[in-house]
Amino acid sequence: MKKFFAFWTLLIWSKIVFAQELPQASPICKIEQRIGLTDVGIHYSRPSVKERTIWGNLVPYNTLWRTGANACTVISFSDNVVLANQHIPAGEYSIFTIPTQDEWTFILNKNTKLWGTDGYKSDDDLVRIKVKPDTNAPFTETMTFFFDNIKVDAADLVFAWDRLRFSLKISVDTDTKALANIRKAVSEAENIHHTYNSSATYLLDSNKELLQALEWAKKSVAMKETYWNTYTLSRAYAANKLYKEAIAMAEKSLKLAQNAKIDAYVKMNQKNLEDWKKQKMK
16 A cells, blocks of 8 residues: 555656746747738747857757757748748748858758757758858857848848857748738728828839829829828829829818928928929929
């Protein structure tokens, strides 16, 4: 009987011990960045230098590395992207690298359930990309992935640890998705002049589909004239080189802005009128 109780006491104690949640030497990190309308996320464990020699020692050269600690590092893309000129379908991928002294191989692998490199198969590689790291970068104690140079259609994925750093450009097709969203909003809100105006403004700011911008700006003004949508319509006329119409609409927007005492639009219209009158005289 004593042996029986001793066995169950040991079993229960073991479960308690192994159920403990304790701090990890390489803690888990999750980061997410929206680039335009695309979400990019990374889930990884972050080892620290701790006064060790990292490159060529803790992380050997010419050997596949998990690019982190513990389970494999996973990157996700909510839409198709272009990574360093390689087309990557939306989805999740594990990140591996093969470091050398002069050049690294950056790998996206389709298997995201690996622990380190155990079970890795090169047949599951989606892409392999050559990168040249900066080996004299500012010191980073804890291994870090981050995003930099973020634009509406691109960003840099940066890796930094110790005095080494490299980056890969991620490009996304924001325009296609934005235009699809615009058309969806317009189709669902045919009588909302704000929607037509904001849609036209996006196209004008992007310098794309200028005739479509003009059509939407006209629809907004036809529903209700304001200082801001007549301003947008004046821009749309000018973008299509219809300066006579642009000037007439800018004068209307100027008057509406003056009546509403909106100084910013007064100044913008005055500036546009000056510029477009010069264009008309050419």
